[in-house]
Amino acid sequence: MIMPGRWRNLAVGAIISASALAISACSQGSDTPEDGKEAAAEILNVSYDPTRELYEEINPKFVAHWKQQTGQDLRINMSHGGAGKQARAVIDGLDADVVTLALAYDIDEIAAKTNALSEGWQKRLPKNSAPYTSTIVFLVRDGNPKGVKDWDDLVRPGVAVITPNPKTSGGARWNFLAAWAYARKKFGSEAAAEDFVGKLYANVPVLDSGARGATTTFAERGIGDVLLAWENEAFLARKELGEDKFEIVVPSISILAEPPVTVLDGNAKRHDTEAVSEAYLKYLYTAEAQDIIGKNFYRPTGEAAKKKYASTFPAVNLVTVDGDFGGWQAAQKRFFNDGGVFDRIFAEAKK
Amino acid sequence: MTIRSTHTTASIGLTVVALAFLGIFVALPLVTVFVEALSKGIAPYFSALVDPDAVSAIKLTLTVAAIAVPLNIVFGIAAAWAIAKFDFPGKSILITFIDLPFSVSPVVAGLVYMLLFGMQGWFGPWLREHDFQIIFAVPGIVLATVFVTFPFVARELIPLMQEQGRDDEEAALSLGASGFQTFLRVTLPNIRWGLLYGVLLCNARAMGEFGAVSVVSGHLRGLTNTMPLHVEILYNEYNFVAAFAVASLLALLALVTLVLKSILEWRLGYAHRSAGH
Numbered sequence: 212m213i214m215p216g217r218w219r220n221l222a223v224g225a226i227i228s229a230s231a232l233a234i235s236a237c238s239q240g241s242d243t244p245e246d247g248k249e250a251a252a253e254i255l256n257v258s259y260d261p262t263r264e265l266y267e268e269i270n271p272k273f274v275a276h277w278k279q280q281t282g283q284d285l286r287i288n289m290s291h292g293g294a295g296k297q298a299r300a301v302i303d304g305l306d307a308d309v310v311t312l313a314l315a316y317d318i319d320e321i322a323a324k325t326n327a328l329s330e331g332w333q334k335r336l337p338k339n340s341a342p343y344t345s346t347i348v349f350l351v352r353d354g355n356p357k358g359v360k361d362w363d364d365l366v367r368p369g370v371a372v373i374t375p376n377p378k379t380s381g382g383a384r385w386n387f388l389a390a391w392a393y394a395r396k397k398f399g400s401e402a403a404a405e406d407f408v409g410k411l412y413a414n415v416p417v418l419d420s421g422a423r424g425a426t427t428t429f430a431e432r433g434i435g436d437v438l439l440a441w442e443n444e445a446f447l448a449r450k451e452l453g454e455d456k457f458e459i460v461v462p463s464i465s466i467l468a469e470p471p472v473t474v475l476d477g478n479a480k481r482h483d484t485e486a487v488s489e490a491y492l493k494y495l496y497t498a499e500a501q502d503i504i505g506k507n508f509y510r511p512t513g514e515a516a517k518k519k520y521a522s523t524f525p526a527v528n529l530v531t532v533d534g535d536f537g538g539w540q541a542a543q544k545r546f547f548n549d550g551g552v553f554d555r556i557f558a559e560a561k562k
Numbered sequence: 563m564t565i566r567s568t569h570t571t572a573s574i575g576l577t578v579v580a581l582a583f584l585g586i587f588v589a590l591p592l593v594t595v596f597v598e599a600l601s602k603g604i605a606p607y608f609s610a611l612v613d614p615d616a617v618s619a620i621k622l623t624l625t626v627a628a629i630a631v632p633l634n635i636v637f638g639i640a641a642a643w644a645i646a647k648f649d650f651p652g653k654s655i656l657i658t659f660i661d662l663p664f665s666v667s668p669v670v671a672g673l674v675y676m677l678l679f680g681m682q683g684w685f686g687p688w689l690r691e692h693d694f695q696i697i698f699a700v701p702g703i704v705l706a707t708v709f710v711t712f713p714f715v716a717r718e719l720i721p722l723m724q725e726q727g728r729d730d731e732e733a734a735l736s737l738g739a740s741g742f743q744t745f746l747r748v749t750l751p752n753i754r755w756g757l758l759y760g761v762l763l764c765n766a767r768a769m770g771e772f773g774a775v776s777v778v779s780g781h782l783r784g785l786t787n788t789m790p791l792h793v794e795i796l797y798n799e800y801n802f803v804a805a806f807a808v809a810s811l812l813a814l815l816a817l818v819t820l821v822l823k824s825i826l827e828w829r830l831g832y833a834h835r836s837a838g839h
Contacts, residue, residue, distance in 0.1 A: 255782065260798075263798075263799055264799075288782050288783065288784070288785055289782070289783050290780055290781045290782050290783075291781065291795075292781060300698065300780055302681065302682060303676055303680035303681055303682055303683075303686075303697065303698075304679075304680050304681035304682075304686050304690065304695075304697050304698060305697075305698045305780045306695065306698065324682070325681065423798045423799075424798065427797065427798060451800040452800065
């Protein structure tokens with residue numbers, strides 16, 4: 212019954228060393244965030260899902276640029292996810308200096324629910340605060356086995372469509388509106404458009420929470436016949452996973468997507484990073500950044516890069532959210548808020 | 563004779579089914595992790611592991627486990643001792659609370675902390691005013707991990723301590739030992755294998771937790787990504803070799819845990835038997 216002494220010592224020793232480990236880890240943990248140099252600045256860019264590769268390339272360029280301009284070292288931290296989810300995290304306290312999200316509504320939400328920025332934010336930077344634009348295209352498997360040419364083909368029985376959830380993903384909301392715009396033009400009424408989009412969502416087997424999740428579902432896990440994707444995401448998937456595996460189909464109508472960027476003044480002021488945050492976003496409009504933007508398959512807005520990458524991007528008949536849906540506030544309220552058109556359609560589609 | 567032979571057939575059949583099931587659902591995926599991780603050779607595998615973001619994810623995971631596990635050792639022993647050795651009103655409520663993290667989805671656990679410490683939550687604005695960051699920072703990740711791993715140590719110790727009763731402790735006390743002496747020299751040696759077993763499971767879960775941590779992490783590369791979160795990010799960036807390389811570390815952890823667990827189970831059985839004599 213009575214244990215030999217060495218066992219007892221072992222048990223006691225184990226607990227003491229575990230606690231010591233914890234204490235040393237605690238003290239280690241507390242000085243890791245400050246291991247940079249004292250004068251170094253740090254900013255956090257909270258972005259949406261597909262911009263990972265874009266900012267991975269732009270950030271080091273801007274860090275060098277900033278160092279050259281001011282002599283200050285800079286570290287840019289990134290967080291990526293579905294745009295709606297990311298906006299929610301910022302509202303819940305994710306301490307972003309700048310946000311670069313998929314659509315204006317999500318930044319409007321941040322403005323409404325926090326005191327980090329003012330309502331007129333979208334006027335502060337050129338081109339509606341969107342340094343790059345994109346649109347929605349179809350990605351299909353090599354040889355286009357289901358013969359998908361336009362939006363009509365997505366509602367045919369037996370065609371499985373992959374698109375993320377508009378509740379959490381910005382790209383998914385652009386997808387939804389593009390489909391709606393097509394159907395409204397073709398069938399001439401809102402009711403017909405709702406019927407059409409309902410049939411489309413009945414063909415969706417998986418709703419991921421962000422654009423990148425949807426792409427991996429389609430491309431890596433091999434589910435579905437068509438992926439409704441950001442144009443940049445479709446190009447990137449071909450580049451990363453094989454040009455011979457997928458084809459891009461450009462529909463007859465799509466939507467002009469303007470992913471906006473802005474400084475969250477409240478947070479930046481608290482961090483004393485207002486100047487660097489603003490310079491960072493303005494840098495996105497420079498020729499150097501615009502070239503990287505084009506290279507990463509976003510549509511540049513600067514003239515030189517526009518010309519250089521003109522052959523990459525097919526001409527598409529683009530509707531706009533302001534022109535065709537009365538702006539994001541109205542579109543969000545009507546289609547995507549709780550009890551809106553998407554909820555109704557999706558409840559129908561699941562029956 | 564007949565009875566014995568049917569018995570053997572049934573047991574062989576059951577063993578085959580169990581092994582096949584294990585092979586398909588456990589061994590095969592585990593092998594896949596290593597095959598994928600090494601699909602481009604040894605060099606990309608190791609370069610994925612020394613990538614600064616991977617290193618910081620590994621460090622963070624170790625840090626979180628090194629804080630959460632000792633905390634749970636202390637809480638677990640205290641709770642188990644209180645429950646097993648004393649009678650008090652509300653005892654069954656306490657047991658229920660200890661089990662709560664097992665029955666609550668980890669996502670809910672994460673959201674609870676969001677509601678408490680997020681900017682829209684109870685304490686968020688006050689914390690920000692005083693420049694404390696809990697959610698979307700390491701403290702939030704530690705809290706979420708402590709929550710989901712809470713029952714492991716306590717749950718392991720309660721039945722063990724109840725079975726052992728309080729005779730030994732009472733004897734020690736009546737012979738003049740102090741409370742602390744009794745704990746150190748009587749209780750602790752009696753529970754050591756059970757404790758180590760609980761610690762092992764607690765550690766495995768602390769390092770592997772995804773759901774609760776994902777909610778409160780904010781996914782800042784190099785800052786608040788634990789290993790499981792880093793695996794997801796790498797996978798989403800089409801960086802499959804790196805994703806599986808980091809995943810293989812977690813798989814190795816699982817294998818080590820498994821071996822240690824078997825050893826401990828054997829020792830624990832031994833301890834139970836000798837306690838019975």
